Amino acid sequence: MLSGTPFHSRTAPLCQGHNWRRWAGYVVASSYGLTHDHEYQAIRSSAALIDVSPLYKYAIRGSDAERLLDRVLTRDVSRCNVGRVMYGPWCDETGKVIDDGTLQRLGDETFRLTSGEPNLRWLCESAQGLRATVEDDSDTIAALALQGPLARHVLGNACDSDLMDLDYFRLTFARIGGVPVTISRTGYTGDLGYEIWLEASAADTVWDTLVAAGRPFGLTPAGILALDVARIEAGLLLINVDYIPANRALIESRKSSPFELGLDWTVRLEKSHFIGRDALLAEWQRGPEWKLKGLELDWGSLERVYGEFGLPPQLPGVAWRTSVPVYVQGQQVGYATSGTWSPTLKKYIALAHLRTAHADTGTRVEMEVTAEHQRKRVSARVVEKPFFEPERKRA
Amino acid sequence: MARGKRYDAVIIGGGHNGLVNAAYLARADKRVLVLERRHVLGGSAVTEEFFPGFKFSTLSYVVSLLRPEIIRDLDLPSHGLEILPLESTLTPLPNGDYLARWADHDRTRREIYRHSATDAEAYDDFGRLMYQLAFAMKPLLGMVPPDPTSLSPRELYRLVKLGKHFRDLGRERFYALYKLLTMSSADYLDEWFETEPLKATMACSGIIGTFLGVRSPGTAYVLLHHYMGEIDGAFRSWGFARGGTGAVSQAIADAARRYGAEIRTESPVAAVKVKNGRATGVALESGEEIDARVVVSAVDPKLTFLKLVDPGQLPIDFVEAIHRFRIRGSSGKVNLALDALPNFTCLPGDGPHLRGAISISPSIDYLERAYDDAKYGEFSRRPYMDIVIPSMIDPTMAPPGKHVMSIFVQYAPYDLNGGWNEKRRDAFGDAVIDTLSDFAPNLKNVILHRKVITPLDMEQEYGLTDGNIFHGELALHQLFFMRPVPSWADYRTPIKDYYQCGSGTHPGGGITGASGRLSAQVILKDW
Known part of the structure; x- marks a missing residue:
């Protein structure tokens, strides 16, 4: 049996059509209702609650954590202050994209990186010689996306902190139902929205609190089918669908550089070094x-x-x-x-x-x-x- | 002396390669006769019922690398070939834990992750590299090896083509291949993984059928050999033949007969008749003589060149090379008829783990110690074992509710100190059962019948010289244009109209059929 996510005890009874699908070795709902239209509409007109726990999540800690991530990501991680979130890809030495995800700076020497495929080995290899540790939190950290125009109202009703000041791609620490959580103003829908990161053991409490707080605002649990429509509208890439990770491609032509994926804005060629920089510089000069x-x-x-x-x-x-x-x-x-x-x-x-x-x-x-x-x-x-x-x- | 009718081709040995060779020749409208010494066809790919109601794939027990083009050309499914997937590999551990690899990627990843998070990722990367290399190497399996020392334009052209092929590998893969060709499987896998049972179980593919240990250089290449079966879109081509591996031979024989080939069992060949440096037929042990335009030997190179013909008719250096061809038997087989399923401590009861392979290979040290015993002429007190329970996949192999268990055991040296006898065979069988009982304690109580096969038995009963399951070790210096000897890897021999095929020729062991097919191509080209 594949395992359910930490929210399985809550999501399972909602899944009317038993439309489960695989995601990173877990099962998640394709849609909870018999059609996904209502769930999509919630993303765009009220608020939707999406279980995104299967995302791979890594905790990177240590005095060299910033250096490690700056070496791996194409973004300038030195500009990622505490409380900030950055989206970006990372590449192999030939400048081809291995994966993409969001990087949260939780503290001076603490980051969380999400990815679509397992990346522990790549991160650990890249960390050699640095005072940085990489820990795989994928199973122990649960994640929910709360997305939609009323998401702020729902979350404001559920948590103890004021979210009015939380800007796009910023994060804050708060409590939901007494449970300490990290809230980032991020998402995969291109709408107003948040992602909530918590210890897997507290999943039930956080889900229940959010569902109760969301009732007056039409909060609707949404599955992957609804999310997929929203992320295409938002022009967001899906790994293994819109691009093949460089380390999984059987042939060269299946690989893509960040420039080829329209991620030019994430590539900081002015950084003195990061993995794939030389190849990317050459590609930038000749054009993708x-x-x-x-x-x-x-x-x-x-x-x-x-x-x-x-x-x-x-x-x-x-x-x-x-x-x-x-x-x-x-x-x-x-x-x-x-x-x-x-x-x-x-x-x-x-x-x-x-x-x-x-x-x-x-x-x-x-x-x-x-x-x-x-x-x-x-x-x-x-x-x-x-x-x-x-x-x-x-x- | 009786004189039989004249054939276009006589094939010595009704193993699967001989039968493939016969089928291809008969398909080309040649009058073909296959002569098998035993009462049953198949050679080492044979199903036998030596305990009533229980059918055993006596020697070769899984179908791995049977060439897809042979399956297509001979339409083997219409002749009864049915391959059932091997679903998993279980490595039970002495501490009561286990490592399993399943057909499902997510499940395998989860399982390896349980032992090492980075190994779970390395396993995927490794699989991809092997897939790419196997894809690059695959054309070699399907071609007659060129002679790198020949200056003939044809051979040079083939070499240039091959060279280009390797250049196209790309940097990373070229160096990986170089490492595979030079390193030991243990060292190579050490570069990738940290989980002992994972490394050990994977390393085993590098030693099967060789008299080498997992730490012996050159064994890494054989790892790659085992990925060849994974390509051609024929994923999960590792499997059981329904009816045992003998069913593969039967299907090929059936195809050969439909093309008009004649097949005779209990017809041991005494000698190949040679006249003026040219093979003209065979003489059977019965005294019967059969003339043929060509003679093909599908038995091992030692028999082909040292027993079936007078070595005096061959060049001296060739005979020397055949003498030097390494063919030391290193493995045995234990086949069990079981009253009930074995109950593994690590995963008690029935379950999917019993429908796959079970590997007794808990660590690299365990395997190397098993080799240490063999190096000095003893069978391994704690051997490596590759176990399958075919009745779990194909219930017709045993009476309802009963089971057959096939245990491949390494090491069991052919040259055992003091020689093999009944007492030593029993002691070897006991070592196997004792070792396995540590992992499945009920085993001794459910054994109805036990058949232990030593390398000496393989030689005497199945005609495998020195009891080597691959007609010669699958070591790097004996592969490709070196198999069986340099300059004679193209299935021809120094005697005109005398050809060779079988595991002792390129591309080597396993139920591939490749040498039977390639040899037939060469014979037809020379016709």
Whole structure:
């Protein structure tokens, strides 16, 4: 049996359709209700509670903890003051992305790093010669994402501290139901939201307190299907879906650099050293071969493709995670890796890897769509990510 | 003297490689005859019922590397081949704990993580590197080895192609391969892992069928050999053949017969007839003579060149090289008929762990000590064992509710101090059962029948010279263009129209069928 997360005793009775899925060796709900629409709507219109405990979490401590992380991450970790959170990727020596995650600075010499795949070995190897320890907290720290426009109200009602001052990508320490927690203003939805980090043993208390506090605000437990739609709207990458970690790729062409993933802003080439810097500097000078961009499918084109068969456009009911070819004038110039109908934007959107020559915003491309068993091409426009960015996210 | 009819090809030895060879030749419309000494086909890949109601894969017990192209070419599934997956590897430990590796990635990761968090990640990285290297090395398994000393344009072209192939490996993988070729499996695995039972159980693949220890240089390469079965999209190709490994031989024989091959059992060959440096047929021990355009020996190189032909007809240096070919038997087999399942202390009762392999390999030191005994002519008092319970996967192997257990045991030297006899065989069997009983205490109470097979038994009953299960050790200096001897790795021999195949030729041991197929290709090219 795979284990449930620390919240399993609470989430299991809610999972009406028994729609469980695997995530990092745990089972989590795909959706709690029989459809996920309501859970998605909660993320965008009220507040949703999402169990994200399967994230890998590492505690990095010691007088050289900052040096270690500055060596590993592409970001300038020296600028990550206590109470700040940074998002960023880390690379191998050839400048290809191994993983990405958020880095929380909990204290002068204490950090927490999250990742999509196990990274203990990489961190430990990188820590050689440094006074820094790396501890795998993945099983002992539980995590909840509280996301949505009313998230602040819910959390304010549940915890003992005032969150009005907690800025985007900052963290604070508080108590929920008496349990000490770390609250970071982060999330995977591109909305106003928080992530709550706590000892796994106190999971039940924190869940119950949040659910009670959220009742007046329509707080809804949401599963991975709802989250997946939201994260595509937010233009956020999913490891093993939108990119393959460099240390897991069987062939070179499957690897991606941060530049190729649209993470240019996270790469601090001015740092004197970090793993992959030389390769990234060279790539920056010659320019990346690929770019990860947004695609917006053209509604008229969709109507025409399906119209041929006497059908209205058939929209994906859930976000898809397959590789779909993208063309320009009949030549394949890239591939989309995630896509969804955005209920908020009323647009069919996708994340796509495009050859740089065809990646400029506004470029017309075509994406493959299978309509009535036939491969068709639907016209699309290259756009900037995120697709959806409400002011409340940072406000 | 009786004279039989004339065949295009006579194959000596009805083991799986001989049968594959026959099937490919018959498929090319040759008139083919296979001659098997025993009453049953299969050689070491044989299923026998030597205790009523219990069927045993007497020697070879898992199907690992059977070439997918052979399965396709001969359409073996239509001839009854059915491979059932081997689900796990369990290593019970003396302290009552265990290490298990399962078919499911998450479950395996969790389990290794329990022993070492970093090993859990290293295990994935290691698997990926082996996969990449195995993918790079795989073409070598499917090709007739080129002769690196030959200056013929054809051989040079093949070498250049091979060189390019290695250049394409890339830096990291090239150096990894270099290490695998030069290091011991224990040292190589030490670079990756810290969990003793994990290192030890993985290291075992490096020593099976060799007279080497896990700390002997060169054993690391054999680790890689065992990943070959994982590619070609044929994941989980490690498995049991339904009906035992004899069913693999039967399926191949069936395919060969359908192509028109004739197969005779209880027909031991006394000698290959050679006239003017050319093989012309065989003489059976019965006195019967059979003429053939070509003769193929699928038995081991010592028999092929030192017994079946007069070595005087071969070049002296060739005979010397065959003499030097290392073929020391190092393993034995214990087959048990069981009244009930063994009950392992570490995981009591029935469970999925009994549907996979069980490896008695708690630590590198344990394995090296087992080798220490063998180095000086004794069987291991505490041996390495690779155990499967085929009746858990294929219930027809034993009466309902009963079981058969196959125990591969290393080390059991062929040249035992004082020689093998019944008393020594029993003592060897006792050492095996005593050791295993430490991990599964009920074992002695549920044994209905025990058959202990020593290397001497393998030689006398199954015709394996010195009791070596691979027709010659799978050591680096005896692989690829060195197998069995330099310049004669292309299945030809110094005697015209006399060909070789079998585990003693490239690519070596295991139920691969590869040498039978490649040899047939060479024969047909020369036709």
